[in-house]
Amino acid sequence: MAEPTVTVSEKALHRRGRLLADLRAHKTYYIMLVPLLLFFTLFSYFPMVGLYNAFTDYDFSKGLFSPFVGLKNFEFLFRGGMDSIIWKLTRNTILYNVAFIVLSNVCQIALAVLLRELTYRKFVRVSQTMMFMPYFVSMVVVGSIAYNLFNFNYGVMNNLITTLGFERFDFYKTPEVWPFIIVLVEVWKGLGYGTVIYLAAIMGIDESIYEAAYVDGASKWKRIRYITLPLLKPTLIILVLFAVGGIMRGQFDLFWNLVGNNGLLLNVTDIIDTYVYRSLTVNFSMGLGTAAGLYQSVFGLILILTVNGIVRKVDRDNALF
Numbered sequence: 001m002a003e004p005t006v007t008v009s010e011k012a013l014h015r016r017g018r019l020l021a022d023l024r025a026h027k028t029y030y031i032m033l034v035p036l037l038l039f040f041t042l043f044s045y046f047p048m049v050g051l052y053n054a055f056t057d058y059d060f061s062k063g064l065f066s067p068f069v070g071l072k073n074f075e076f077l078f079r080g081g082m083d084s085i086i087w088k089l090t091r092n093t094i095l096y097n098v099a100f101i102v103l104s105n106v107c108q109i110a111l112a113v114l115l116r117e118l119t120y121r122k123f124v125r126v127s128q129t130m131m132f133m134p135y136f137v138s139m140v141v142v143g144s145i146a147y148n149l150f151n152f153n154y155g156v157m158n159n160l161i162t163t164l165g166f167e168r169f170d171f172y173k174t175p176e177v178w179p180f181i182i183v184l185v186e187v188w189k190g191l192g193y194g195t196v197i198y199l200a201a202i203m204g205i206d207e208s209i210y211e212a213a214y215v216d217g218a219s220k221w222k223r224i225r226y227i228t229l230p231l232l233k234p235t236l237i238i239l240v241l242f243a244v245g246g247i248m249r250g251q252f253d254l255f256w257n258l259v260g261n262n263g264l265l266l267n268v269t270d271i272i273d274t275y276v277y278r279s280l281t282v283n284f285s286m287g288l289g290t291a292a293g294l295y296q297s298v299f300g301l302i303l304i305l306t307v308n309g310i311v312r313k314v315d316r317d318n319a320l321f
Helices: 008-025 027-055 072-078 087-118 121-136 139-150 154-162 175-203 207-215 220-231 233-245 251-260 272-281 284-312
Strands: none
Touching: 008 027, 027 284, 072 121, 072 154, 072 284, 087 121, 087 220, 087 272, 087 284, 121 175, 139 154, 139 175, 139 251, 175 220, 175 233, 175 251, 175 272, 207 220, 207 233, 207 272, 233 284, 251 272, 272 284
16 A cells, blocks of 8 residues: 655645644743844844945945945955954954963963862962952053053153163053963953852862772872863863854953054054954044954864864864864
8 A cells, every 4th residue: 555645735734833833832932032142133143234335435425325336444454464464453453362362361271270279268279269350450551550550751661770870761652562461361351250160160069079089099199180280171171162152252341442553562462353443443444344353254264173173073072063
């Protein structure tokens, strides 16, 4: 006896019935998704229409109907090869973010392990609170603190230098020192937040593992090396993947509030975000700013897909997707 055939329309009706049944069964969860969908639609997907400006000679009076110029804006950004604007911006953005990721995670893990090993719990709680405070400080305030530290005429650092008998040092005319200052500020500001995350992961490790290692004669250092650090690997990988996903987003508030629009420092401190901001507010070039932003997004997408692919091949369970 031949089996009854199912038409395409019947399959579609069956799928629609299952979808409606699922909506009715989980309607509360779907309703909770509505604000999220609205948020991303209004603030992420709808503004993507503006990407068209990357291919126009933007005129504020014409908006999206500005003259189409094709890849002219991208040609300007890439003109000069290794000396091009976009190469300098990409180099600075990636190098700074790699330094942020590596140094921040190393310091946070080290501090979390140290706090885990301390036995005086009151000191640990006070230390966590003190370390967490910079995370809530506005970057505008941090910029003001930096200015009062490094100002040539009355900055704390120059007052200290002159007190020791040396000549004043003009930080804001010396590009070489700013990579170290910027990285130091970023690591300091995020230290408490990252430490709490790693400390929470350490506290989730089964205490019986440590007890068994102690009974077997493992020293404190060996327990850290062979138990704590390996079990922190999944947390580290996830945090690094998230950070890599935003590696082309260069902490605009950090750079702008510390350096601003100082032309003497742009060669070593200019990143894609600050260039886009200047293009839109100082140079009034909507096309160049949008082209740089589009390049930033596409490059970041390719980067996160590549890194996630590498992680998936090495350790599939810890990949994002």
